[in-house]
Amino acid sequence: MSKIAIVYGSSTGVTKTIAEKLQTLVEGAELFDVADVNVEDLKPFDFYFFGTATVGVGDLQDDWDVILPKIEKLDFTGKKIALFALGDSASFSTSFAGAMYYIYKALKGKAEFVGAVSTDGYTFDESDAVVDGKFIGLALDEDNEYDLTDERLKNWLEDLKPYLQ
Numbered sequence: 001m002s003k004i005a006i007v008y009g010s011s012t013g014v015t016k017t018i019a020e021k022l023q024t025l026v027e028g029a030e031l032f033d034v035a036d037v038n039v040e041d042l043k044p045f046d047f048y049f050f051g052t053a054t055v056g057v058g059d060l061q062d063d064w065d066v067i068l069p070k071i072e073k074l075d076f077t078g079k080k081i082a083l084f085a086l087g088d089s090a091s092f093s094t095s096f097a098g099a100m101y102y103i104y105k106a107l108k109g110k111a112e113f114v115g116a117v118s119t120d121g122y123t124f125d126e127s128d129a130v131v132d133g134k135f136i137g138l139a140l141d142e143d144n145e146y147d148l149t150d151e152r153l154k155n156w157l158e159d160l161k162p163y164l165q
C-alpha cells in the first residue's frame with residue numbers, strides 16, 4: 001500500500017480544512033502543515049498531496065516559501081505528486097488558484113504529477129495553474145463554489161485511485 005502524505009499551506013484556515021477533509025477520504029494519509037514541518041519527515045512517502053492557498057496575485061501561500069526549496073532537494077524518483085489549490089474565482093478571476101503552479105514549476109521533472117483536472121465547470125478568465133489546457137491539480141473555490149467542493153474532491157480521488165492503493 002502507498003504511503004501517503006498531505007502537505008498544505010494555509011493563511012486563514014480554508015486550505016487546512018480541505019486538507020483535513022482529504023485526510024478523512026484517503027485511508028492512512030498523514031497530514032503536515034508546511035508552517036511547522038521538518039523536511040526530513042516528508043521523506044518516507046510514495047505519494048504526496050501538496051496543497052496551497054493562493055495569495056497576492058496568483059502567489060504561493062507564504063509558509064511554502066521556506067520549505068519548497070528544501071522539498072526540491074528531496075529524491076522523488078518513482079514517487080507521485082497531486083496538487084491542489086484554493087482560490088477565489090470571482091475576485092481573482094485572472095489568477096485563479098495560480099499558487100499551485102509554483103509547486104509544479106519547482107518539482108517538474110523530479111516527480112510524476114498526477115491528477116490534472118479539466119477546467120470544465122469552472123468560471124474564471126486566466127490561471128497559471130492551467131497547463132496544456134487543464135488545471136495541473138485540483139482547483140477549489142470555497143469562497144464562491146463551496147457547494148461543488150465535495151463532488152470535485154470525490155471525482156478527483158476517483159481519478160487518483162489507481163495511485164493510492
Ligand SMILES: Cc1cc2nc3c(=O)[nH]c(=O)nc-3n(C[C@H](O)[C@H](O)[C@H](O)COP(=O)(O)O)c2cc1C
Nearest residue numbers: 010011012013014015053054058087088092096097
Ligand atoms: C490578499 C488575498 C489575495 C488573494 N489572491 C488570490 C489570487 O490571486 N487568486 C485566487 O484564486 N485567490 C486569491 N485569494 C483567495 C484565497 O486563495 C482563498 O480565499 C482561499 O480559500 C484562502 O485559503 P486559506 O484560508 O487556506 O488561506 C486571495 C485572498 C486574499 C485574502
